[in-house]
Amino acid sequence: MTTALRAKPVPTPLFKRRVDRWATKIGVQPKRVYVQAMRNKWASCSTAGRVYFSADLLSEPASFQDRVIAHELLHLLIPNHGALFKSFMNAYLPQGRAQRRDLACSRPGK
Numbered sequence: 184m185t186t187a188l189r190a191k192p193v194p195t196p197l198f199k200r201r202v203d204r205w206a207t208k209i210g211v212q213p214k215r216v217y218v219q220a221m222r223n224k225w226a227s228c229s230t231a232g233r234v235y236f237s238a239d240l241l242s243e244p245a246s247f248q249d250r251v252i253a254h255e256l257l258h259l260l261i262p263n264h265g266a267l268f269k270s271f272m273n274a275y276l277p278q279g280r281a282q283r284r285d286l287a288c289s290r291p292g293k
């Protein structure tokens with residue numbers, strides 16, 4: 184089984200609660216949050232306020248989930264990856280890794 188080294192996936196409702204917490208923190212209100220199979224991305228969002236997360240994300244470490252969630256929810260405020268976006272990411276995720284690479288919108292290695 185290739186998933187042996189991965190963490191056990193968190194249940195979708197728990198993940199969505201995590202998204203809710205981040206939405207409150209950032210001050211956005213996504214219209215709807217979807218968790219679904221996605222091929223090339225960890226997450227994406229629509230201009231109408233719908234946010235989509237890859238079901239694969241449920242098996243990733245919590246700190247990575249946080250980054251992807253914060254990243255995608257921030258897009259509801261800022262649609263690009265410009266300087267303002269980066270400064271917001273650094274404010275919410277002060278580990279200094281936020282600017283390293285955009286992991287949320289383009290999935291690495293695939």
Ligand SMILES: [Zn+2]
Nearest residue numbers: 254264287288
């Ligand atoms: Zn992005």
